[in-house]
Amino acid sequence: MSIKYVVLGYLSWRPMTGYDIKKLIAESETLPWTANNNQIYRALVELHKDEWVSKTIEEQVGAPSRHVYTITEKGVQALKSWVVSEPEPPQTKKSFFTQLMWADCLDAQTLDELLEAYLNAVGEKLFFIRVQADEKPNMPERTPRESYLWEMLHRNWIAQYELELNWIRQVRRELLEMGNGRQKATSR
Amino acid sequence: MSIKYVVLGYLSWRPMTGYDIKKLIAESETLPWTANNNQIYRALVELHKDEWVSKTIEEQVGAPSRHVYTITEKGVQALKSWVVSEPEPPQTKKSFFTQLMWADCLDAQTLDELLEAYLNAVGEKLFFIRVQADEKPNMPERTPRESYLWEMLHRNWIAQYELELNWIRQVRRELLEMGNGRQKATSR
DNA sequence: TTTCTCATGTAACGCGTTACATGATTAC
DNA sequence: GTAATCATGTAACGCGTTACATGAGAAA
Numbered sequence: 001m002s003i004k005y006v007v008l009g010y011l012s013w014r015p016m017t018g019y020d021i022k023k024l025i026a027e028s029e030t031l032p033w034t035a036n037n038n039q040i041y042r043a044l045v046e047l048h049k050d051e052w053v054s055k056t057i058e059e060q061v062g063a064p065s066r067h068v069y070t071i072t073e074k075g076v077q078a079l080k081s082w083v084v085s086e087p088e089p090p091q092t093k094k095s096f097f098t099q100l101m102w103a104d105c106l107d108a109q110t111l112d113e114l115l116e117a118y119l120n121a122v123g124e125k126l127f128f129i130r131v132q133a134d135e136k137p138n139m140p141e142r143t144p145r146e147s148y149l150w151e152m153l154h155r156n157w158i159a160q161y162e163l164e165l166n167w168i169r170q171v172r173r174e175l176l177e178m179g180n181g182r183q184k185a186t187s188r
Numbered sequence: 189m190s191i192k193y194v195v196l197g198y199l200s201w202r203p204m205t206g207y208d209i210k211k212l213i214a215e216s217e218t219l220p221w222t223a224n225n226n227q228i229y230r231a232l233v234e235l236h237k238d239e240w241v242s243k244t245i246e247e248q249v250g251a252p253s254r255h256v257y258t259i260t261e262k263g264v265q266a267l268k269s270w271v272v273s274e275p276e277p278p279q280t281k282k283s284f285f286t287q288l289m290w291a292d293c294l295d296a297q298t299l300d301e302l303l304e305a306y307l308n309a310v311g312e313k314l315f316f317i318r319v320q321a322d323e324k325p326n327m328p329e330r331t332p333r334e335s336y337l338w339e340m341l342h343r344n345w346i347a348q349y350e351l352e353l354n355w356i357r358q359v360r361r362e363l364l365e366m367g368n369g370r371q372k373a374t375s376r
Numbered sequence: 377t378t379t380c381t382c383a384t385g386t387a388a389c390g391c392g393t394t395a396c397a398t399g400a401t402t403a404c
Numbered sequence: 405g406t407a408a409t410c411a412t413g414t415a416a417c418g419c420g421t422t423a424c425a426t427g428a429g430a431a432a
Contacts, residue, residue, distance in 0.1 A: 003419090005286065009286070009289060017383075017384090018385090022383095030282075030285070031286065032279070032280075032281040032283070033420080034420080036420070036422080037384080037385065037386085038385085038386075038387090038420080038422095039421090041384075041385060041386095061428095063383070063427090063428060063429075064383040064426090064427080064428085065383080066383070066384095067383085076293075079290055079293070080294075083287050083290055083291050083293065084294065084302055085287070086305065086309075087287065087302065087305050087309050088309060089284075089306075089309045089310045089313040090280055090281065090284070090310070090349075090352065091220070091280070091281045091282075091283075092220075092278055092279070092281070093220040093278065093279045093280070093281070094218075094220075095279075096275040096276060096277075097341055097344075098193065098194055098219065099270070099275065100337055101337075101338070101341070102193075102197040102267055103337065104330075104331055104334035104337065105264075105267070105271065106268075106271065110272060114272055114275065117275050118277075121276060121277045124277070142292075144366070145363070145366060146292035149288055149289075149292065150289070152359050153285055153289070155355075156352075156355050159355065163347060164278065164344075164348075167340070167343075167344050171340050175333070175336075178333060205410095205412090206411080206412075207411050207412075222392080224392070224393060224394080225413065226393080226413085226414080227392065227393090229412075229414095248411090249400095250399090251399085251400060251410060251411070252399080252400085252411040252412050252413095253411080254411070255412080
């Protein structure tokens, strides 16, 4: 509902170009946007129109000129009032779960393999989140509180994916036990 | 990436109308779609064109005729092959976290109130998920394994939101301690 | 020689949402 | 009398994605 504020947020660190912001968003494993030009450059045009940012153009030789955007006082105020806007609960899209909802048509082994594939997908994602958590972005003069908040955001993501991994392991274990139970019952 | 398969999945239980499916999707707290006519009816048209479902029209007096869709053998096969398609990791959109990223501009009390508002939003969502987990949808002849899977899906959602609540409580507690620490330091 | 990085942008498309439209019956 | 339920659908719009387009310099 607003990549606009993400862009504005990054600009509150320091003046940047659209390209800089694109890279920051692309790096992030947890922001719910893929960094795509279309949105970022249009957001910057809008921010400029609203006078939340000012723009200066640095000509370069042998390269496209850099359009550097700087947050204005008006922009700082807009960011502040957005930050305190009504929080929404997380919206998680587990498309795999809709697969699981109709997975009873599978035999025990195929189901287990499917769960293993999910385990790997989640594990891989967690790996990248951990990597990102370790490397701090170049963000100037953070207060201890801001460092703490960012640290806790990372921990939140990690804990969430770890929970998912443990859940998968439990389901696989218990399905295996169920299967063995049934086999025992039929062989009796 | 496909409400089409959700519709097909529900039709694998029993023949239904678009309206029935709409209600089932609307009830669900965890499916990542709001039940909207536009998509559901268009999906049904597509499914019919693909011959994954067949259609019969029941005329009624004093009410619109019911278009009842029934899954075909071809549809069952399509559902099966989708179920085993490559799992994707969960995609969680915590828009509140982008607010928190720039929340260092707030004073301690405002930040705490913001976190409390988030706590309430998450708590409310959890409440509705619990309610939905308790009332089983009218789904015919489930195998024990299918019941188990659905049960575990619900538990997964509950655990995820509980994790979030505990995280918020921890952050609030630790921020409070930080604040007190600072006050003590300045008053000394 | 090909690929990557810097740096700007546009076009086309798809998915999802809200809101609109109709119209009878039943419940409060 | 007003609202909800049953039951079908359409229109308009916004957000996001992929892909396209350009063009120089540096690195492999």
